[in-house]
């Protein structure tokens with residue numbers, strides 16, 4: 001066989017095998033930001049079959065840019081153990097705040113998640129939910145460029161026992177239930193760092209049978225204030241959702 005065809009076959013076979021293997025999941029996570037990737041890591045570590053679907057080419061969501069492009073993030077004392085779990089380097093600042101490199105944070109969480117067994121599918125956008133007998137039962141997926149260009153191409157479907165909306169600001173996946181009148185999402189409030197962090201974690205959970213929210217999506221569901229470039233709440237939220245789901249999966 002021509003070398004070029006061998007290369008093509010290697011890619012197509014490897015990718016489609018993984019996609020076929022992911023058609024029926026324990027957990028489908030939508031969005032590869034901090035909360036989604038941390039959730040994926042703990043779920044995979046706990047033995048769940050989990051994949052993350054990310055509409056962009058790059059994973060990492062809002063981590064890369066730190067704040068205003070200053071690529072550092074702040075993490076508070078309560079979430080320091082998660083930095084330790086991943087082996088991310090940090091420096092103490094003061095008043096229980098720590099500073100980590102955004103690039104190291106994004107790459108390390110992604111790498112640990114992959115090695116724990118999370119499958120990442122990038123450039124795939126979740127455009128709807130599967131809803132059966134009043135329970136979310138999967139996600140409806142399409143190529144991001146198809147949706148960007150507005151081509152009329154129907155999607156495919158992935159089944160999941162649980163779906164996590166980790167899409168950040170706006171809670172994109174929960175919005176599919178809002179537009180059908182099944183859910184209300186008040187949206188996030190103006191900045192108040194401590195309160196935003198607290199409420200994000202508090203409101204992380206199952207908001208509709210089969211559908212969990214984490215991170216800024218949980219914040220939007222709760223109508224809680226935004227918190228700016230402090231990421232401990234995102235990590236703690238991802239871990240909380242993962243541990244709750246692992247318990248339900250038994």
Ligand code: 48H
Pocket residue numbers: 030031032033034035036053054055056059060061062063124125126127166167168169172173191214215216217226227228229230231234
């Ligand atoms: C597939 C999708 C879809 C879709 C979106 O925004 P994120 O980083 O999300 P979180 O909640 O884990 O982290 C939030 C944090 O980054 C942040 O913005 C903070 C702390 N802000 C505070 C403030 O005051 O501003 O990541 C979400 C990911 C992104 O990569 C999107 O591309 C992806 O989800 N995504 N993927 N299908 N329909 N919608």
Ligand code: FE2
Pocket residue numbers: 062169
């Ligand atoms: Fe943000």
